[in-house]
Amino acid sequence: xxxxxxxxxxxxxxxxxxxxxxxxxxxQKVKAFVKDHATEQIDITSxxxxxxxxxxxxxxxxxxxxxxxxxxxxxxxxxxxxPKSSTLMYIRMRYGDDSLFQSKTFYFDRDLNxxxxxx
Numbered sequence: 001x002x003x004x005x006x007x008x009x010x011x012x013x014x015x016x017x018x019x020x021x022x023x024x025x026x027x028q029k030v031k032a033f034v035k036d037h038a039t040e041q042i043d044i045t046s047x048x049x050x051x052x053x054x055x056x057x058x059x060x061x062x063x064x065x066x067x068x069x070x071x072x073x074x075x076x077x078x079x080x081x082x083p084k085s086s087t088l089m090y091i092r093m094r095y096g097d098d099s100l101f102q103s104k105t106f107y108f109d110r111d112l113n114x115x116x117x118x119x
Contacts, residue, residue, distance in 0.1 A: 022112060023050045026091045030106050033115055034093075037074040045101065048092035056088055056107070064107070064117040071118075073104075080114025088116070 027047050034042050056064075061082060069077055089108040096102045107117040 022089075023047075023091075025112050026050045026089065026106075026108060029108070029112065029115060030091060030093050033106070037077055039073060039075050042073070042095050043097065044093055044095050046094045048094075050089060050091045052087050052089050052110075054086050054088075058082070061088075061107070061117055064119045068118050080109060080116045082116060083109040085110050 030047070031044065034044065065079055065082075068074070068079065071077070087110050089110060089112060090105055091108075092103050092105045094101055094103045104118050106115050108114065109116055
């Protein structure tokens with residue numbers, strides 16, 4: 001009985017550590033994207049938790065990609081290929097000053113290899 005509790009505790013701890021690593025990886029990719037492609041200084045104030053979604057259709061994803069390429073806040077944008085998996089990961093970045101906060105949501109493939117869209 002005690003050994004099964006220990007396995008449960010170890011399993012939960014491993015899941016928490018894995019999700020922290022994914023959260024960190026997503027933040028780093030967004031920060032690098034902003035640094036490489038922003039047309040003006042962007043002061044990032046916070047990030048949401050990394051989460052997954054399956055409700056983004058292909059047509060919505062294509063529309064977001066088209067709008068992202070035309071976004072005046074970023075230049076020379078290169079987005080990753082649309083994944084075959086229906087599950088996308090996303091994280092919201094908040095930026096701005098105290099008088100005006102804005103946000104952008106970045107979508108990744110399931111393995112966080114590339115940013116595939118943002119809005």
